[in-house]
Amino acid sequence: MGSGTVPCCGWKLILTHPSPNFGPRRDGAVPDMVVVHYTAMMSADGACRTLCNPDNEVSAHYLIDEDGTLRSMVSEGMRAWHAGAGAWGAVTDVNSRSIGIELANSGACPFGLAQMDALVDLLHGITQRWAIRPERIIGHSDMAPGRKIDPGRKFDWRRLWLEGLGVWCDGTSSHDLPVDxxxxxxxxxxxxxxxxxxxxxxxxxxxxxxxxxxxxxxxxxxxxxxxxxxxxxxxxxxxxx
Ligand SMILES: [Zn+2]
Structure with a gap:
């Protein structure tokens, strides 16, 4: 499939690599967050097998290969099992409220241009489909500090912000703040x-x-x-x- 292209019939996305690891969103929740991950595995194929294996009870809505190929595994309306324990603000069942995107990356390498381009395309589609605000695009580490470190220090949050996705602050200020x-x-x-x-x-x-x-x-x-x-x-x- 071409990079960043989701085969789409209206609201219904055709899954390229269906995973059995999902359920209904609880309490009628709809997605209003996106959680970005990396796979911490050596290959996208291996990650795909893991995310589609019922024994593992993990999944994500999407997996983006290093070359930008997009694999869709769980329908956006369903609850994929990617976030686990953690919280963002008052939200403690992050899986019911979010769409999970896995980036194929061992954790040691920078994220390449093709992969980032595909992520940007995908995020534009998701945020438009579900009216998700930029600040609701977060990393797995944000909602699970100490338990998760993905997408890690090499992930380019500033690039996302330049695309109108996610938020950024470089900490420069014209006034001094007390350190408290x-x-x-x-x-x-x-x-x-x-x-x-x-x-x-x-x-x-x-x-x-x-x-x-x-x-x-x-x-x-x-x-x-x-x-x-x-x-x-x-x-x-x-x-x-
Ligand atoms: Zn993760």
């Missing part, structure tokens, strides 16, 4: 991060927004967290468009 762990924690939680210890929270925020930085909490981290909380409060009521 409590304010950082409250802000990160207001953006959506779960309640975890301070060191883990700092690590997971940096994994996405400041991937190569280390050291103690500083003013740039403070700006990132407070800016995200202000612009994208996760559970704030919104008027629908």
């Amino acid at each position: 762990p409590e304010i950082f924690r409250d802000a990160a939680k207001a953006f959506g991060y779960p309640d975890v210890d301070d060191a883990l929270l700092l690590d997971v925020v940096r994994m996405r927004f400041r991937p190569w930085h280390s050291g103690p909490l500083d003013a740039v981290d403070m700006h990132i967290a407070t800016d995200l909380a202000e612009r994208f409060p996760v559970d704030a009521p919104r008027l629908s468009a």
Whole structure:
């Protein structure tokens, strides 16, 4: 199949690699989030076999090969089993509320252009079909800090943001912010991060927004967290468009 192309008949997508590992979304939920993963396996074919094997009880809606080939495995309306334990804001059953996308990647390599192009195409389609806001596109590590590290420090969140997908903040600010762990924690939680210890929270925020930085909490981290909380409060009521 051509890169990034989903065979589509109206709302019904034809699955190229159907997985038996899915169920109905609970409580009538519809997807309003996307969770991005990497497979942590050596080949896309191997990952596909794993995600389609009923013994494994794992799946995703989509798998994108390194060359950009898109494999569809679970219908978007169904609940795939990709997120597991974790939370984003008030959402604790992330599988019922999300669409899961696996990127074929061992975890050690950068994500190539063809694969990223296919992801961008797919995300444009999903966010339009389900009216999903950019800030509701998150990484597996965001909702499961300490348990998951994908899509990892090599994933280009800034590229997604430049495409109108996902959010970005580089931490630059014209004003100095006091470095205060409590304010950082409250802000990160207001953006959506779960309640975890301070060191883990700092690590997971940096994994996405400041991937190569280390050291103690500083003013740039403070700006990132407070800016995200202000612009994208996760559970704030919104008027629908
Ligand atoms: Zn994952």
